[in-house]
Amino acid sequence: MEGPRLDLILPFLPGHSFRNRCKSNFHRPQTLTYRNGFRFPQESSKIIFGPRQAEETEQLTKMVAELTYKQRVPAETTCILPKYVIFDKKDFLQSEGVLLNTPEEMPEDPFMASHGKYLQRETGPSPPKKFQQFLAFDRKVLRFYCLWEEPHKKAGPPRPCVVHYFLADNTLEVRAEPQVNEGRDPFYVLIRRQRLPKILKETGDALFPSCVLELTDQEVAEWLSPSDLLPGRKLLILGCTLHVCDCDEFTKKFYRIHLGITDLATIHHSEPPSAPMTKVLPPYNGFGSLEDSLQNCLFIVPQQPKKDYMKMLDNHNKVLRYSAVLDSAIAEDKGRAFIISYHLSNDTISVFEPMQPNTGRNGGRFLECTRVIKPGSSPDAPVYYNPGDLAIGATIEVFKHHFIITDADAFVLRYMESQKSLFPETFLSLQQKFNDDKASDEEAPSDDKRLVCSMPMDHQTSEANTALVEKN
Structure with missing residues (x-):
């Protein structure tokens, strides 16, 4: 016969519940379920109690927590201390009749002293004054515009430079401003970032190498501060003179707020004008x-x-052609005929000697296209021949050779007629020459022999001869 169930007999209290040994399903209730591929919270299943369990549960809900769980009251304890602790040790020993010596300070333990300094250096915080200064003035820099004057005269005039004073650690640096064509080496850091001493302590040892060793607070009585860098002052730094001329707006605001200085002088430095370089x-x-x-x-x-x-x-392919004879002291060169061509595109002159029978000369190119300088002009500022210098009867000198112009082409007359305002005398000489030739042609027979260079009087023949001269 099956006995009564323990969970129905015992009250439903903590510690009185037993596990059902016949239970075979140990599934845990799931709180999430899947619907159409999405997770949704599952509705909690209701717990069904028996009739006795329901009554006991209802009674437990009506009970007040204060009746069950009371606040623990600590028990009173009496302090039992010995007599030498309650009274002063000195009074106790004097009451016992013990003679005591005069009080002395406890000697310092060397190990604890060195160990304490080591711990303070490794794990202890930095000095509060420097740390607060770093937090308050980090990345805040005072900027001064100065002049750096070196004692040697060979160093040149004072150099403009910028002084940066770092408020976080009271250090400063001096940087020179680069100038155009100053002729100096590109080393612009005059003083690296460091603390500069203002007043040194007097040391008894005169041989102390202060210029070599690093200065600390033990050797320096006062360091350089922002109050020493007011505009208008002069400072002697490492043997050089620093003239403070001006500062920026942040520096002026710092002086006004922290030091109460409002009127800051500004010095305008003007360099003497340098002589213009020729x-x-x-x-x-x-x-x-x-x-x-x-x-x-x-x-x-x-x-x-x-x-x-x-x-x-x-002026492409525009050439002024003239006939000329060589004026030379040598008898064999007298009467040599030449054609002088003036190219208007680049103002060059070329000389060609036509071949003449029974002269023993082959002729050909005498001078290629070259700009010819007038005699007597300066080599540094030369004056070249232009069309106005090539008049009829004029003598030109081409590299120590003298040529007398005797005739010109018809195209030269038409060109000078269009430019007669620029070359009036040359146009008149050409016009007179052509008029004289025209009159002589009417009087002389048709087979009158003239110079080869004066034969072509029309523009087409002139261009043909020009092409022939350039080809040769």
């Missing part, structure tokens, strides 16, 4: 053209001289 060009050596040789003095890598391309396009 570029001295070397004299022309005669090799090549003057413009081409001048490029070697103006640029490290010589460049090609610039050309007037508009003039070259407007």
